[in-house]
Amino acid sequence: xxxxxxAVTSPSLPGSPAPAPSSSPSSPAPVPxxxxxxxxxxxxxxxxxxxMPVLTALRRRFRPEKPLRDVRIAAALHISxxxxxxxxxxxxxxxxxxxxxxxxxxxxPGAVAELERLxxxxxxxxxPGALPEELxxxxxQLLIDNSxxxxxxxxxxxxxxxxxxxxxxxxxxLRTVRELLAEEPDRPPVPVIAMADNPLKSAIETPMGTGQSxxxxxxxxxxxxxxxxxxxxxxxxxxxAGIAAYLSALRARVTVVDVSAVACLRAVAAGYGIDSLTGxxxxxxxxxxASGTHDVITGPDLDLLQDGAVLGxxxxxxxxxxxxALRAAAKKVLPVAPGLEEYQLPGKSLxxxxxxxxxxxxxxxxxxxxxxxxxxxxxxxxTVRLWERRxxxxxxxxxxxxxxxxxxxxxxxRSLGYVA
Amino acid sequence: MTRTPPAAARPVMPVLSSLERDxxxxxxxxxxxxxxxxxxxxxxxxxxxVLVAGGARVTVVSSKTTTFDAGAAKEMTELGAEVWAAPVxxxxxxxxxxxxxxxDLVLDNGEFARLWSRTPQPPPVTGGTAHxxxxxxxxxxxxxxxxxxxxxxxxSPLKAAVETAHGTGQAALRGLLDAGVLLAGKNVLVVGFGxxxxxxxxxxxxxxxxxxxxxxxxxxxxxxxxxxxxxxxxDQGLPAADVVLTVTDSARVLTLERLxxxxxxxxxxxxxxxxxxxxxxxxxxxxxxRRAGPGRITYLLDGKHxxxxxxxxxxxxxxxxxxxxxxxxxxxxHALCLAHLAGLGTTRLPRRLLPVPDAVDAEVARRxxxxxxxxxxxxxxxxxxx
Numbered sequence: 137x138x139x140x141x142x143a144v145t146s147p148s149l150p151g152s153p154a155p156a157p158s159s160s161p162s163s164p165a166p167v168p169x170x171x172x173x174x175x176x177x178x179x180x181x182x183x184x185x186x187x188m189p190v191l192t193a194l195r196r197r198f199r200p201e202k203p204l205r206d207v208r209i210a211a212a213l214h215i216s217x218x219x220x221x222x223x224x225x226x227x228x229x230x231x232x233x234x235x236x237x238x239x240x241x242x243x244x245p246g247a248v249a250e251l252e253r254l255x256x257x258x259x260x261x262x263x264p265g266a267l268p269e270e271l272x273x274x275x276x277q278l279l280i281d282n283s284x285x286x287x288x289x290x291x292x293x294x295x296x297x298x299x300x301x302x303x304x305x306x307x308x309x310l311r312t313v314r315e316l317l318a319e320e321p322d323r324p325p326v327p328v329i330a331m332a333d334n335p336l337k338s339a340i341e342t343p344m345g346t347g348q349s350x351x352x353x354x355x356x357x358x359x360x361x362x363x364x365x366x367x368x369x370x371x372x373x374x375x376x377a378g379i380a381a382y383l384s385a386l387r388a389r390v391t392v393v394d395v396s397a398v399a400c401l402r403a404v405a406a407g408y409g410i411d412s413l414t415g416x417x418x419x420x421x422x423x424x425x426a427s428g429t430h431d432v433i434t435g436p437d438l439d440l441l442q443d444g445a446v447l448g449x450x451x452x453x454x455x456x457x458x459x460x461a462l463r464a465a466a467k468k469v470l471p472v473a474p475g476l477e478e479y480q481l482p483g484k485s486l487x488x489x490x491x492x493x494x495x496x497x498x499x500x501x502x503x504x505x506x507x508x509x510x511x512x513x514x515x516x517x518x519t520v521r522l523w524e525r526r527x528x529x530x531x532x533x534x535x536x537x538x539x540x541x542x543x544x545x546x547x548x549x550r551s552l553g554y555v556a
Numbered sequence: 557m558t559r560t561p562p563a564a565a566r567p568v569m570p571v572l573s574s575l576e577r578d579x580x581x582x583x584x585x586x587x588x589x590x591x592x593x594x595x596x597x598x599x600x601x602x603x604x605x606v607l608v609a610g611g612a613r614v615t616v617v618s619s620k621t622t623t624f625d626a627g628a629a630k631e632m633t634e635l636g637a638e639v640w641a642a643p644v645x646x647x648x649x650x651x652x653x654x655x656x657x658x659x660d661l662v663l664d665n666g667e668f669a670r671l672w673s674r675t676p677q678p679p680p681v682t683g684g685t686a687h688x689x690x691x692x693x694x695x696x697x698x699x700x701x702x703x704x705x706x707x708x709x710x711x712s713p714l715k716a717a718v719e720t721a722h723g724t725g726q727a728a729l730r731g732l733l734d735a736g737v738l739l740a741g742k743n744v745l746v747v748g749f750g751x752x753x754x755x756x757x758x759x760x761x762x763x764x765x766x767x768x769x770x771x772x773x774x775x776x777x778x779x780x781x782x783x784x785x786x787x788x789x790x791d792q793g794l795p796a797a798d799v800v801l802t803v804t805d806s807a808r809v810l811t812l813e814r815l816x817x818x819x820x821x822x823x824x825x826x827x828x829x830x831x832x833x834x835x836x837x838x839x840x841x842x843x844x845x846r847r848a849g850p851g852r853i854t855y856l857l858d859g860k861h862x863x864x865x866x867x868x869x870x871x872x873x874x875x876x877x878x879x880x881x882x883x884x885x886x887x888x889x890h891a892l893c894l895a896h897l898a899g900l901g902t903t904r905l906p907r908r909l910l911p912v913p914d915a916v917d918a919e920v921a922r923r924x925x926x927x928x929x930x931x932x933x934x935x936x937x938x939x940x941x942x
Contacts, residue, residue, distance in 0.1 A: 554787050
C-alpha cells in the first residue's frame with residue numbers, strides 16, 4: 137500500500153550473490169519515500185477498509201441495530217488497519233472495547249491513530265499476560281482472542297466473572313486453547329468459536345493471503361529475484377502450503393521441511409522437494425519458517441546456512457528463529473533496509489527479516505485486507521451470535537454456524553461482481 | 557501363494573507390497589474374517605493379497621458390475637478369497653453369502669451397513685472402513701447409530717489432498733487426452749468445485765485450458781474465484797464451452813435442454829458419482845446420429861456434433877480409475893485401518909463414522925515417501941516443525 141517506497145528497485149548484477157539486498161553499488165540512489173502525514177495515514181487506513189466490503193456492509197447494518205449495545209469486548213489482535221476496521225464495526229454495533237496488541241512489534245501506528253480519532257477503543261501497550269489487572273477491571277463479556285485473554289480469564293475469576301463467549305483467530309491460538317480446555321474443560325465455562333478450521337480461513341484467507349503477503353514482503357525487504365532461487369519453507373500447514381504455491385508461481389525452487397509424513401507426502405504430490413532441516417539449510421537462499429512453533433532455527437543451525445541466506449518467520453512465536461544466538465554469533469549487525477538486518481558472522485553474512493517477528497507484517501502490509509475481510513467478518517458475526525445466544529450455547533469449542541460462513545462467502549462473491 | 561500371477565504383471569503399488577511383507581511377518585489379521593466391497597480390479601487384488609498375507613479369510617463382493625474384471629476375480633480366488641460378482645444390493649444370494657461368512661471386519665461401500673441394519677441378529681462386526689463419501693451418504697437415513705463403527709478413509713488427508721487432488725486430476729486429463737481432446741486455449745467448464753472438481757480444474761489449467769467453474773456452494777465458489785478461475789452460472793457458461801466436465805454429487809446436471817445449449821463440436825464428460833449426472837438416456841433418444849470411438853461417443857444433436865466421453869466398459873466416469881500408484885495410498889489406508897481395528901482387543905468404538913487414526917495416515921505416508929526415494933527416517937529425526 138505504500139508502494140512508492142519501492143518505486144526504485146535495484147537491478148542485480150550478473151553473478152552477484154543470489155539474494156543481494158538492495159544495496160549493490162550500481163543501484164541508483166533510492167528516492168526517499170514521502171514522510172507519512174496524518175492525512176496520508178488516514179487515507180491508507182481508509183483504503184484498507186474499502187478493500188473489506190463484507191465488513192463494511194455488516195458495519196452499515198450494525199450501526200442502526202446496535203446488536204452489541206454496551207457489551208464489553210476485550211480483543212487481542214495484531215493491530216493493523218484491517219483489525220481496526222473490525223473494532224470500529226463492533227463500536228458501531230454498540231460495544232465498549234479494550235484492545236491488546238498481539239505483538240507490540242507489529243502495531244500499525246496509523247491504525248492506532250484512526251482508532252483514537254474515532255474514540256473506538258482503548259489500546260493498551262502490552263499483551264494481556266503482562267497487564268492482567270486491566271482485564272480484572274474491564275470484566276469482559278466477550279473476547280476476540282489469540283488465546284492469551286482466555287489464559288488470563290482462567291486464572292482470574294474476577295476477569296471471567298461476566299464472560300459469555302470468545303472467538304479465537306489463529307491456528308496457534310486454537311492449539312493453545314485446545315490445550316487449556318483439555319486441562320480443565322469448564323474454565324471458564326463459555327462457548328468458544330475458532331476461525332482456524334473455517335474453510336474461508338483455512339482454504340482461502342490463510343493460504344492465499346499469507347502466500348501473497350509473504351512473497352511480497354520477501355521481495356520488498358530484500359529486492360531478491362525469486363526465479364531460480366532455492367527457498368526452504370519450514371512447516372507445510374495451510375500457511376506453508378500457500379507460501380510454497382505463491383513462491384513457486386514466482387519461479388522459486390521450493391523445498392519443504394516438515395516433521396509430519398502426511399504433510400511431506402502432500403508437498404511431494406504437489407511437486408515440491410522435501411528435505412531434512414539440516415539438509416535444506418545447507419543450500420537455502422531464503423528460509424521461511426511457517427510452522428507456527430517455537431525454536432525452529434536454533435544456534436547450531438546457523439552454521440549450516442550459506443553466505444547471503446535470508447531468514448524470516450511468519451509464525452506467531454518470535455522465538456521460532458533464535459535471534460539472541462544469531463546476535464551472539466555476529467561480529468557486527470547492520471540495518472540494511474526497513475525490516476532487514478545483516479548479521480556479519482565469521483566468513484559469512486546472514487540477513488534477518490523483521491527481527492524474527494512475523495515478517496509479512498513487519499516488512500510488508502500483512503495479509504491483504506480483502507482476505508482478512510473474510511475472517512474479521514466472521515468474528516463480527518460470531519461475536520453477535522455469541523451475545524444473542526448467551527447462556528444457550530454449550531461451553532467449550534463449538535462449531536462455526538454454517539449459515540454464517542455461507543453468508544460471508546455470498547457477500548464476498550457479490551462484492552466481486554458475481555451473482556450469489 | 558505359488559499360483560498367483562508373476563509380480564511383473566501386477567500394478568506397481570509399493571506401499572501395498574511393503575505391507576504384504578509386513579503383514580506376512582506379523583499376521584495382524586490372523587483368524588479374522590473380512591468382507592470387502594471392492595471394484596474387482598487388479599489394484600484391489602493387491603489389497604486382497606495384503607489381507608490374506610495378514611491371516612484374514614476374505615470375502616470379496618463386487619461393488620459394481622461395470623468394473624468387474626474376471627482376471628482380477630480369478631487372481632483373488634487363487635489367493636483363497638471368496639469372490640461374489642453380483643453386488644449385495646442386486647443379489648439376495650450375495651447378501652446371504654456375506655452373512656453366512658460372518659465377517660468381523662468389513663470394507664464397506666454402504667451396502668454392508670444397510671444389510672446389517674435390515675437383518676435380525678446379524679453377525680457381530682468389530683468395525684470397518686468406508687471408501688467414499690458417497691458410500692455413506694445415505695446411511696444417516698438408517699436412523700441413529702450405524703450398525704458398526706466405520707473409519708472414513710475418504711476423510712483422510714492422504715485420500716483427499718494426495719490421491720484425489722493428484723490421482724483423479726491426472727486421470728481426468730488422461731481421459732481427455734486419450735479421447736484426442738486438445739486443451740490449450742480451450743474454454744473448459746468445470747461443474748462442481750469440491751475436492752475432485754478443484755483437482756480437475758487445476759490439471760486442466762496446467763494443460764493451458766481456460767477454465768471456468770460453475771458451483772452452487774458459496775464457499776467453494778469463492779475458493780474457485782480466489783484460485784483464479786472464472787466463476788459462471790452453469791447456464792451462462794454452456795454456450796461458450798469447448799469442454800464441459802461434471803464433477804458433482806448430483807443427478808441430471810447436464811439435462812437434454814442444457815446439452816442442446818452447447819456449441820457444435822463440444823465435448824462433455826462426467827466424473828461424479830451419479831450415472832445420471834449427464835442425461836445420457838435423453839441424449840440417446842434425441843440424437844439423430846451416434847458414432848462410437850475409443851473413450852467417446854459422438855452424437856449429432858440438433859445438427860451439432862456433441863462428443864460424450866466415457867470410461868472403460870462404457871463407464872459414466874470418463875476418467876477411468878486413478879493411477880495405481882495413487883490407489884496404493886487409499887488401499888493401504890484400508891489395510892492398516894482393518895489391522896488397527898483387529899488390534900483393538902476389547903476396546904469398543906462408538907458406532908459412528910470415525911476418522912482414520914493419525915498413526916495410520918502417518919504410516920502410509922512414511923511408506924509412500926520411502927517408496928518415492930525420500931530418506932524419510934533421517935528427515936523425521938532432524939526436522940523440527942509441527
